[in-house]
Amino acid sequence: AQSVTQLGSHVSVSEGALVLLRCNYSSSVPPYLFWYVQYPNQGLQLLLKYTTGATLVKGINGFEAEFKKSETSFHLTKPSAHMSDAAEYFCAVEGAGNMLTFGGGTRLMVKP
């Protein structure tokens, strides 16, 4: 069975500061890992995904994440936060049959 833990349900950063959202997972098989973003009253949008190959994955809107097998982590980063990045972010791991297990989410707040 897979599980995902996102440390920090709320993260607040200043505009222009580094964004770091943490995700740890457990999986019995080599994981496929995802980050999704959800803006208010909208569905989830895929930011990036790791399947195989390069462990540093670049996504949309300047976000990237690094898969670290030894730490069972897949943290999301962005060098410089924008006001438009304020949203809820979900980490997910894929199990058999393309079924996603999501973490509890992290709400990112960006202060001017």
Next chain:
Amino acid sequence: EAGVAQSPRYKIIEKRQSVAFWCNPISGHATLYWYQQILGQGPKLLIQFQNNGVVDDSQLPKDRFSAERLKGVDSTLKIQPAKLEDSAVYLCASSHGLIYEQYFGPGTRLTVT
């Protein structure tokens, strides 16, 4: 390309009433998913269809929830009777197949009073 459509966007019902949600996936997508997202939590998969067959419904509370995907296109999710704890956003997603990216609709926000 049109996205995943869901209706209604909002629904308020009293407990013990029935409610149904509708989802129209992206054209050509064989796989369809229903998720429940309770406030402050991540989405939880309720049921997954491949064409008109059920792939997984292990987390669907079958005593009150039902879902169907007639003709392998549109899908409906029904709750009968609703409980207070069913208040949540119900998300529909679709993908080309079992190994492809899932695309999510805007969701239906259900409030049970």
